[in-house]
Amino acid sequence: MKEGKPKIAFYWCSSCGGCEESVLDMGARLLDVAEMAEIVFWPAAMDTKYAEVRSFQDRSITACFINGSIRLDEHVEMVKLLRKKARLIVAYGACAHLGGVYGLGNFFSPEQLIKTSYELVPSMGSLRKSASETLKLPELLPRVKSLNQVVPVDYFIPGCPPVPESIFDAVSAIISGAPLPKAYIFADHKALCDSCPRNKTRPDHLKLDSFKRLYEVELDPETCFLAQGVICLGPATRGGCNSRCINANMPCRGCFGPPGAVKDQGAKSISFIASLLEASKIAGDDRPLASLPDLGGLIYRYSLPSSILQGSLGETQG
Amino acid sequence: MEYPGPEIIVFLCNWCSYECADGAGRAGLTHFHGTRVIRVMCTGRIDPQFVLHAFKQGADGVLILGCRLGECHYREGNFQALKRFALLKKLLPQLGINSKRLEYHWISASDYREFVEVVRQMHEVVSHLGPLYPSNPRSAS
Numbered sequence: 001m002k003e004g005k006p007k008i009a010f011y012w013c014s015s016c017g018g019c020e021e022s023v024l025d026m027g028a029r030l031l032d033v034a035e036m037a038e039i040v041f042w043p044a045a046m047d048t049k050y051a052e053v054r055s056f057q058d059r060s061i062t063a064c065f066i067n068g069s070i071r072l073d074e075h076v077e078m079v080k081l082l083r084k085k086a087r088l089i090v091a092y093g094a095c096a097h098l099g100g101v102y103g104l105g106n107f108f109s110p111e112q113l114i115k116t117s118y119e120l121v122p123s124m125g126s127l128r129k130s131a132s133e134t135l136k137l138p139e140l141l142p143r144v145k146s147l148n149q150v151v152p153v154d155y156f157i158p159g160c161p162p163v164p165e166s167i168f169d170a171v172s173a174i175i176s177g178a179p180l181p182k183a184y185i186f187a188d189h190k191a192l193c194d195s196c197p198r199n200k201t202r203p204d205h206l207k208l209d210s211f212k213r214l215y216e217v218e219l220d221p222e223t224c225f226l227a228q229g230v231i232c233l234g235p236a237t238r239g240g241c242n243s244r245c246i247n248a249n250m251p252c253r254g255c256f257g258p259p260g261a262v263k264d265q266g267a268k269s270i271s272f273i274a275s276l277l278e279a280s281k282i283a284g285d286d287r288p289l290a291s292l293p294d295l296g297g298l299i300y301r302y303s304l305p306s307s308i309l310q311g312s313l314g315e316t317q318g
Numbered sequence: 319m320e321y322p323g324p325e326i327i328v329f330l331c332n333w334c335s336y337e338c339a340d341g342a343g344r345a346g347l348t349h350f351h352g353t354r355v356i357r358v359m360c361t362g363r364i365d366p367q368f369v370l371h372a373f374k375q376g377a378d379g380v381l382i383l384g385c386r387l388g389e390c391h392y393r394e395g396n397f398q399a400l401k402r403f404a405l406l407k408k409l410l411p412q413l414g415i416n417s418k419r420l421e422y423h424w425i426s427a428s429d430y431r432e433f434v435e436v437v438r439q440m441h442e443v444v445s446h447l448g449p450l451y452p453s454n455p456r457s458a459s
């Protein structure tokens with residue numbers, strides 16, 4: 001029997017398409033990947049049908065790179081199918097790794113989301129409710145999930161999107177069968193501050209009475225953002241991204257998820273954000289807390305589905 | 319099985335609040351069923367992840383008691399806890415948890431009656447709110 005090239009596949013769940021584009025960010029090295037492996041399924045780029053995938057032999061795909069959050073029943077069906085058909089499943093990008101930005105939907109129920117987007121939004125007008133009466137669409141799961149909450153995942157390539165420099169290294173190591181530890185994450189173990197180019201200006205002590213929004217400060221390109229009174233999630237975020245946002249003079253938003261020893265990125269963000277505040281201001285003054293209008297969105301932007309509570313428990317404040 | 323009443327996790331610091339709880343016990347003052355005490359060296363040690371875990375495991379309330387501000391055995395630990403749990407309390411509504419289910423209070427070792435009153439108040443508030451998971455009172459969905 002002819003020994004063919006290893007087969008690989010790419011699949012997307014609830015995805016903005018940025019991860020698919022990041023594969024193209026490999027540039028000319030994408031051609032090297034095409035030399036090394038045969039791409040058998042890639043909905044964003046090729047026309048392979050689900051029926052063909054079902055006909056593949058089990059474990060005939062060497063590695064399948066799945067990006068996007070698990071939001072629909074169709075995603076569950078497809079990732080379980082691909083888990084059977086592939087030897088390695090790689091969670092590609094923040095959505096597959098952590099639940100991603102779509103995970104913020106877990107602050108609401110599917111009914112609330114659909115009602116807001118398809119009924120309450122003023123721009124819907126006469127289109128209200130008509131689509132759902134004529135089309136059969138996949139169902140929203142009660143909650144968004146990360147990939148490893150649905151199928152066992154072999155490796156993780158974090159980032160929103162993953163870092164171009166690392167993508168080729170990760171993809172080629174995986175395809176060529178490099179011996180990696182189980183559940184290996186292609187990133188640092190420590191927080192971003194450890195490798196940040198600005199960490200020499202990281203303050204030892206801060207006593208802020210409030211935080212500034214990005215538009216309120218002319219950002220100095222060399223000083224730690226926290227020292228400038230602006231929130232950077234570096235202390236609660238895994239490093240390994242080459243500090244690309246920092247180098248673009250933007251604070252970290254946490255897309256690599258929590259560092260190795262942390263389960264809940266939001267909880268740890270609360271810890272370090274609190275440590276920067278002046279204690280006496282908290283008791284008497286609304287400003288410190290008022291300067292963080294959407295705390296949940298800020299600290300769980302990418303990681304809500306993989307946090308401890310995974311989303312809202314649905315109780316009201318009344 | 320009948321709902322046995324709220325389960326409240328009570329974090330007590332080794333120095334003031336744990337001693338206060340012991341003192342209330344020695345004085346024979348009424349305590350409530352449904353509190354589970356976790357002793358930490360200082361409230362500043364309490365990771366917000368512990369509180370979220372407690373809610374995940376089915377706690378109906380979390381009460382944190384530390385030394386009075388300015389009297390922390392480690393000088394500043396309770397200030398860090400104050401800031402941290404003020405922030406966590408602000409987050410709870412977005413997580414669909416009534417913010418009255420998390421309380422923090424500062425107490426000294428001799429304030430037995432205040433301790434009992436704080437616990438009684440918490441118990442009353444949480445009972446009124448009902449179980450955190452109404453369809454499954456002692457575990458997460």
